[in-house]
Amino acid sequence: MEKPELNNNQTDAIIEVKNLQIKFGKQEVLKDVTLNLYKGENLVVLGKSGSGKSVLIKCIVNLLTFKNGTIKVFGDDILLMNRNEISSMRKKIGFLFQSGALYDSMTVKENIEFPLRRIKSELNEKEIDEKVKEVLENVGLIDSINKMPSQLSGGMRKRISLARTIVIDPLIMLYDEPTTGLDPITANEISELIKNIQEKYNTASIIITHDIHCARTTADRLVMLREGEIYLEGNLKQFEESKDEMIMSFFK
Amino acid sequence: MKIVIPKIDVNKIASHSIKISEKTLAKSELANEFLLGIGNVVLFIQRIFTEMFSGRAEFKEFIYQCYQMGNKSLPLISVTGTIMGLVLTIQSRPVLAEFGAESLLPGMVAISLIREIGPVITGLICAGKIGSGIGAELGSMKVTEQIEAMEVSSTNPMKFLVVTRVLATTVMLPLLVLYADALGIIGSWIGANIKGDVTISLFFSQAFSQVGFNDFIPSVIKSFFFGAVIGIVGCYKGYNAGRGTESVGKAANSAVVIGSLLVLIVDVIAVQITDMLL
Ligand SMILES: Nc1ncnc2c1ncn2[C@@H]1O[C@H](COP(=O)(O)OP(=O)(O)OP(=O)(O)O)[C@@H](O)[C@H]1O
Numbered sequence: 376m377e378k379p380e381l382n383n384n385q386t387d388a389i390i391e392v393k394n395l396q397i398k399f400g401k402q403e404v405l406k407d408v409t410l411n412l413y414k415g416e417n418l419v420v421l422g423k424s425g426s427g428k429s430v431l432i433k434c435i436v437n438l439l440t441f442k443n444g445t446i447k448v449f450g451d452d453i454l455l456m457n458r459n460e461i462s463s464m465r466k467k468i469g470f471l472f473q474s475g476a477l478y479d480s481m482t483v484k485e486n487i488e489f490p491l492r493r494i495k496s497e498l499n500e501k502e503i504d505e506k507v508k509e510v511l512e513n514v515g516l517i518d519s520i521n522k523m524p525s526q527l528s529g530g531m532r533k534r535i536s537l538a539r540t541i542v543i544d545p546l547i548m549l550y551d552e553p554t555t556g557l558d559p560i561t562a563n564e565i566s567e568l569i570k571n572i573q574e575k576y577n578t579a580s581i582i583i584t585h586d587i588h589c590a591r592t593t594a595d596r597l598v599m600l601r602e603g604e605i606y607l608e609g610n611l612k613q614f615e616e617s618k619d620e621m622i623m624s625f626f627k
Numbered sequence: 628m629k630i631v632i633p634k635i636d637v638n639k640i641a642s643h644s645i646k647i648s649e650k651t652l653a654k655s656e657l658a659n660e661f662l663l664g665i666g667n668v669v670l671f672i673q674r675i676f677t678e679m680f681s682g683r684a685e686f687k688e689f690i691y692q693c694y695q696m697g698n699k700s701l702p703l704i705s706v707t708g709t710i711m712g713l714v715l716t717i718q719s720r721p722v723l724a725e726f727g728a729e730s731l732l733p734g735m736v737a738i739s740l741i742r743e744i745g746p747v748i749t750g751l752i753c754a755g756k757i758g759s760g761i762g763a764e765l766g767s768m769k770v771t772e773q774i775e776a777m778e779v780s781s782t783n784p785m786k787f788l789v790v791t792r793v794l795a796t797t798v799m800l801p802l803l804v805l806y807a808d809a810l811g812i813i814g815s816w817i818g819a820n821i822k823g824d825v826t827i828s829l830f831f832s833q834a835f836s837q838v839g840f841n842d843f844i845p846s847v848i849k850s851f852f853f854g855a856v857i858g859i860v861g862c863y864k865g866y867n868a869g870r871g872t873e874s875v876g877k878a879a880n881s882a883v884v885i886g887s888l889l890v891l892i893v894d895v896i897a898v899q900i901t902d903m904l905l
Pocket residue numbers: 399404422423424425426427428429430431473
């Protein structure tokens with residue numbers, strides 16, 4: 376089998392997860408996860424529901440803390456960072472929440488402005504306005520600009536949430552199931568958008584997904600999580616040709 | 628300018644009660660939970676204070692919260708305030724009339740409204756209306772990952788959500804209490820006019836001839852504490868809500884129950900202190 380054409384040079388890793396272990400009480404969610412994300416690549420993470428995919432990326436931005444293992448982002452160990460360093464690390468990372476996490480009390484416009492005003496405080500009102508419109512056009516929802524989240528459908532919320540994530544031009548994107556709950560056409564558009572973001576800004580992304588079309592469109596490399604460990608790692612071809620039952624059930 | 632926070636070593640209190648809780652672990656699950664709760668509340672309050680005095684203030688959100696709280700509870704407080712004054716007057720008139728002391732009516736009603744009934748009724752209403760609102764709002768923000776979303780947008784949710792709300796309840800409660808007092812006296816005037824005929828200006832001047840600063844100041848100070856308690860309990864319950872949707876209801880519910888209870892406890896303490904000082 377051919378080796379994936381990847382820059383496996385250690386210095387190119389911008390996220391390094393090493394021997395990560397996560398427990399909630401007695402439940403061991405992640406046992407021993409070692410994983411790198413390299414510059415400019417899209418890494419797709421597959422795994423059954425409850426296998427700890429969301430937990431993994433929440434650890435990367437320090438929303439969940441852990442005792443065993445190390446995570447380095449841009450070469451710095453996040454356990455050794457102080458509050459300011461964590462905050463400035465987060466400014467460079469876009470995080471798409473699985474549930475969307477739109478602010479219920481704010482309009483779509485205010486939702487998207489929120490991270491923009493706080494992370495890119497150098498922008499003036501006109502630039503903010505343009506930026507908001509640009510990302511809304513990217514996700515095809517410019518008409519909803521003045522709606523409240525409660526007036527949107529589930530798929531629309533997801534897309535607004537994606538717009539809110541990409542508006543700050545992050546260097547790293549962490550997508551938690553970007554296409555779940557969308558119709559196939561919109562799902563494909565979102566997958567294309569993810570691919571475009573990578574090509575345009577050279578962002579590195581971790582994409583958690585169950586949607587195999589999304590994986591096909593976006594993935595440079597894939598990993599499968601199972602029972603708290605990395606079960607398989609490889610490129611798309613290796614996954615599609617795998618004879619493993621678990622992998623095949625994802626790619627059928 | 629540096630603001631000096633009085634040195635009470637809350638860390639020590641918190642870590643102490645957590646330590647005790649660890650020791651009792653084997654003995655009693657319930658006592659353990661209680662002590663852990665106290666430890667966590669003390670830590671929470673300490674965090675509110677440190678966040679309050681550090682970094683950029685979220686002034687806009689604070690003003691917005693004040694506006695929301697006032698706006699939402701005004702109708703309810705108007706109705707209750709007026710009715711309290713009205714009922715109080717109708718009820719006490721026959722008793723006073725028996726002693727021929729009807730002229731004392733406005734003053735008596737004003738004093739009882741300002742000293743006790745106004746603050747406590749407003750406190751309880753706000754514990755219900757505002758406390759449950761905060762508990763439910765923060766609880767649902769917690770459950771739907773909105774608080775985490777704020778954190779990754781490099782916004783401190785403790786500062787943006789909690790400090791602003793606690794300050795807003797603390798500032799708004801005394802104002803709402805004064806408003807309830809005023810409406811109570813108007814209600815009392817309406818009550819007095821059912822069987823008599825007094826002009827409102829005469830009624831007010833009669834009422835305030837009996838009321839002094841000694842009645843106002845303790846009641847305003849007390850209301851500040853009511854507000855702080857309601858804000859802190861609502862925020863604590865909402866911010867620490869569990870992971871399911873049902874925990875939103877739980878957070879709102881216990882915010883009201885504990886909030887109301889604490890308003891009454893603070894009231895008892897305040898009355899004792901006022902009694903000793905005056
Ligand atoms: N904050 C938490 N406290 C306690 N348990 C948690 C917490 N977060 C996650 N878990 C548990 O960890 C496990 C993995 O959760 P996670 O959300 O990472 O799954 P997932 O792989 O993202 O699944 P899905 O595909 O359904 O989103 C679950 O059993 C969940 O109950």
